Amino acid sequence: MDSPPVRVLIVDDDALVRAGLSMMLASADDLEVVADAADGAEVVAAVNQHRPDVVLMDIRMPRLDGLAATALLRGRREPPEIIILTTFDSDDHILRAMRAGASGFLLKHTPPPEIVRAIRQVAAGEPMMSPAVLRRMMAYVAESGADPRRARARDLLARLSDGERAVAALVGRGRTNSEIGKELSLSVATVKAYVSRLLAKLELNNRVQIALLVHDAALDD
Numbered sequence: 001m002d003s004p005p006v007r008v009l010i011v012d013d014d015a016l017v018r019a020g021l022s023m024m025l026a027s028a029d030d031l032e033v034v035a036d037a038a039d040g041a042e043v044v045a046a047v048n049q050h051r052p053d054v055v056l057m058d059i060r061m062p063r064l065d066g067l068a069a070t071a072l073l074r075g076r077r078e079p080p081e082i083i084i085l086t087t088f089d090s091d092d093h094i095l096r097a098m099r100a101g102a103s104g105f106l107l108k109h110t111p112p113p114e115i116v117r118a119i120r121q122v123a124a125g126e127p128m129m130s131p132a133v134l135r136r137m138m139a140y141v142a143e144s145g146a147d148p149r150r151a152r153a154r155d156l157l158a159r160l161s162d163g164e165r166a167v168a169a170l171v172g173r174g175r176t177n178s179e180i181g182k183e184l185s186l187s188v189a190t191v192k193a194y195v196s197r198l199l200a201k202l203e204l205n206n207r208v209q210i211a212l213l214v215h216d217a218a219l220d221d
Contacts, residue, residue: 005032006123009052009080011069013038013061017108021056024112031119040069047073047080053123055082056115057102059093067096074101074205081122081206085110098212101205104128126176127208153217156202164201167194171207172214 008031010021018036025031034050037043041063043055055073059066066084073079083104084097094105103122106115106129118128157165163184170180177191184191198210 003030005030006054006119007032007034007050007052008119009034009043009046009050009055010036011038011040011043011046011055011061011066012036012058012085014058017058021115025116025119027112028116031116040064040066040072043069044072047076052080054119055080056119057082057084059084059086059097067093067100070097070102071100079205083118083122083128085115095212098208101209103206103208125207127174127206127211129174129208149216150218153213156213157217160198160201164194164198167191168198168210168214171195171198172211174211 008025010018010033012018012021015038018038022033022036025033034052035046037046039061040057043057043064046052047055057066057070061069064072070082070084073082079101081103082101083106084094084102085106085108086094087108097105104118104127106118110118121128157168160168166184167180170183175183177188177195180186180191181188186194195207195210198204199206202210202213204210204213
């Protein structure tokens, strides 16, 4: 039996952007745009009503911006996955969204097939960041140098077993479960179990936050 389509909510204050994204996603048989919202203040009600699997979220919006809305949604008991669509005007904004628990980061001029692939990927539990965003974010974190978060991150990672740290380090490098399994000679199911344990032990929401913790600790240097 075919899997149900991935339910998508689009959040952007530009009506043309919302319409364009809806038209583009309509071409993918396994995706369904269930609703759209004009700003972050409408998000919670829309999520309650339509139960999306993935939210495409703009950052700069009136009333409640995408950063605050991301934090609100990720604080729910069963939160949707969130992909930030941005013009990339602020590294700090994207870093804050990462810490809030967003699962994907794409530039608004990303080609449509990549946006579709990103939605499928985060719906399957894998984070998605465009290479440009990943490079900028890791450079931004590295420039923080003696950031007080580094000591805390290293303390948290020191509590992990050797196997858990090895998996965490590869998550920090953006590896998929399949790639981690090949590198560490583990099955994909075992890697998934490791990731689940990491999230529980570190009290994090998703793989992106594991990656950020690894970078904070400079474990990937």
